[in-house]
Amino acid sequence: MGNHSPEFRAAARRIDRRQFVTRAGAAAVLAFAANTPAAGAATARRLNPRAITENPFTLGVASGDPQPATALLWTRLAPEPYTADSGLPAERVEVEWEIAHDELFAVPVNSGTATAHPEFHHSVRVEVTGLSADRVYYYRFRVGAWISPVGRTRTAPLAGARITELKFATLSCQAYYHGYFTAYRHLAAEDLDVVIHLGDYLYEYAVTAVGGARNYTDRKLPAHYNSETITLQDYRLRYGLYKSDPDLMAAHAAHPFIVTWDDHETENNYADETPENDVPPEEFLLRRAAAYRAYWENQPLRTPQQPEGPDMRLYRRLHFGRLAQFDILDTRQYRSNQVQGANWQVPGAESKDPKRTMTGETQERWLLDGWKSSDATWNLLAQQVTFAQRRDVPRADFKLSMDAWDGYTASRTRVLNGAKAAGLDNLMVLTGDVHAGYGFDLKDDFDDPNSPVVGTEIATTSVSSDMDGAEKPSNWSNLTSANPHMKYYNGRRGYTTFTLTEDRATVTFNTLTAVTKPGSGLTRAASFVTEAGNPELKPA
Template identity: 70%
Template sequence: MTAELRAAARHVDRRRFLTVTGAAAALAFAVNLPAAGAASAAELDARKITEDPFTLGVASGDPLPGSVLLWTRLAPSPYEPGGGLPRARVQVRWELAHDEAFTRIARRGHATAHPEFDHTVHVEAGGLAPGRPYYYRFRAGAWLSPVGRTRTAPHAAARVGELRLAAASCQAYHDGYFTAYRHLAEEDVHAVFHLGDYLYEYAVDAAGGHRRYTDRQLPAHFNRETVTLEDYRLRYALYKTDGDLKAAHAAHPFVVTWDDHETENNYAGGTPENDVPPEEFLLRRAAAYRAYWENQPLRTPQRPTGADMRLYRRLRFGDLAQFDILDTRQYRSDQAYGDGWQTPGPESEDPARTMTGAEQERWLLDGWKDSGAIWNVVPQQVTFARRRNVPGPDFKLSMDAWDGYPASRKRILDGAQAAGVENLVVLTGDVHVGYAFDLKADFDDPASRTVGTELVATSVSSGRDGADKPANWDNLTRANPHLRFYNGRRGYLRVTLTPGHARADFRTVSAVTTPGASVTTAASFVTESGNPGLRPV
């Protein structure tokens, strides 16, 4: 697309954005459950729903020792605004059982699918036993949802011998099939950590981009960038109709955090990628944040307030692991030197620059002081380790990654040392490749002390098929001696934690532009408890 056409497209999107109805804008900024007047509006008898409303599947998330969050969304016509339902409340029943046949019910109840929340349902199912699996389902009228399987976390004081988790990120629908999720659904893991770019704001054509559909066509409203609340809601519906993604959600509880594309590419705090008025971008951000909460298995404390949403939070799995889930988008300083790969200098190295914001940084460091867990794991978005693009003195660094915020990174590493964190593992997404890094006390000195590990999960589909050795493989591996592994295929990361070690398996698929590809383990690494540093298995 030429620059003129891109500018014209932005103008059309901006005009469409500015002419969106006042009701949609109000929805974007509404924060609480519908007021009494709205709640007393019409209620739809669920028995009158004539088509399956559970087209988007089920999900669970944020497991605690005594509870788990259950999610679904009613959408008999998922590609239509409102999911094909009228603006009326729908009563939904839910059940949680000890067995897949639902002969031993653990908990059951009712929930309301409000039209103000696009008929999504968030159930915080409590009173559960810690550290055990459960099965769940929903019912609306005569319709029964697929069955999901979830797990509660172990008790905070429990001695845990093993924890298996997976990490995934970057699933551009238009770049290919979500085959990795089909394989991930079959893995035996306790939880899946999604590290951002759950959806992309870019247009998806009638053929599904590189999926190249020949048996159907997607509606024309997907073939534009997401800007309004309705746009984002419809885009989540498109993604969540994918059978492989639905299978992964039904198989495992997810712990989610966002990166940029859930809103807009490379935005930083309140600063948009493109030159639009700040108030216009904040309205877009509010719409994106609201749709994100609606469509993810997130608890009530994460429900947004206008253009703000507290996504950073902490989960504990017995004495074995503490997970501090970060948000490196909402509070960061604007990228230095105009973003992209740049030569570092005074602007990027300004000590005042922050990736997390001061409040989140204090929360993280204080949480480490009180942790006591064997492994302290930080699921977050962008590459944490230093990553020079070429060997020699004329290197550049990514201003969107932690390399653009080195003072912020140093405060984090110094805080980990001060808190006595011996086993630091950073989980990362964003870059559409698999990396394994040793985190160094001084990245300028390869012989300096190793203080932790960074494991980067490749994309589910973004970047299309990829290659085992991308074009810059030689430059990156020579320029960064602390980089222990680099692979450019699609897939996911599997991590096994025990009191004695952490093992990382980089699982990759051979292709995503055609469905049904096989999965293999491209490499495996282990880091020992109390002895940071990766070694191949």
């Protein structure tokens, strides 16, 4: 955490569903926060579900963070998702839910009711217990006469179970105004156990009335989308826009998701309490609290992830039998501020300072301790920014990205040393952020081409950010020449799929021809294999 006054952090914990504007200055926001009810305070008034005359399930359904005996189910009631109140009064609504073995619900398993509170923007999350491990289930919600789409989820295997295969996908970075979410439509049809979203689920930047690159001819967006997200209402409206996308809804309904954020869910390139621009930290904490609150309301996250003002513990660990352990990192909330800004710079002594951290001391200790006790065949580190060294040119005056782990080299060294000390044979780092597909061998010493390979990094490309992209971006020759440990680089949009067995991991990069037009076909652009005990990345 940062060192700013506890008064500001306490004030940021006092936000509620009402709109507040952080541009007014620190004194004004502190005065406002001091007079708002505590987050989550229950309202007494109840809405009769029969009074809801429009479909409240416009944002679909989702499930997340698979565990062996429980399923986390999510929806949010929003008859009018592009309006501030989503078309509902500030009253609580009772929502029925049911879960079954089949999608026709002929073989029911459990059912009940949950309350959609206006304080949480009428979001609903249900943690269903008493389920069987490693099994597919179907679920749905009901409000009055309205029934939600049917969702499909899957529980995780028991912690000590021996399983022969795990299939999952990674994806990231979905700027709405840069194109269609066609990748999600293809993802929905994949045979997967789980999907991992590695950040930039939404962007804080303005969206024009024509939807940017989507360039609508059949509709226009409300004017309030044409501004950057600052307030709680802003962030809630932006989620209403993104989550109403039919392709995104289809993927959430088809697979359980594991989510973590990067920067754009709050603000570009922020680091802990330091914003991108010259905004006082006390004001930024209010903005961060609003962003974190809206993220929680709109993602299938379990109770331990519920935020308290500007603080939210998003890092967590999930197990899939003895085959895989996923450690989900948060590389924004606790990091040291970027050196020399977040741009590409010639590395210097400051970026190598051993005091600098990408994860914060507590999260780093949690990660390394978790590796010491891991008995999984594969240890997968799901995080946001490029982990491997990535020189921009094959010359001595190369630059590195100060926003990636290259700007936190001591932190990276501690993580790799922790993996070696724990005896991890099969470390795989899963990365988003860069709007490109990368495959790296992780080196014990990136400056020595003959250094041993100690793991693998797979960076997934964006869903839509930076629009269509190119198979070989303009810097392709420089990057591949400057980084001999880089085994793959492709700048098209898409996602990445993985198949883990006890013997090997197979990685497939999936790309789209275009996202600025809907309906692009999917190409299996390249496949690689890394063998258990031999982390070098090889063409399949």
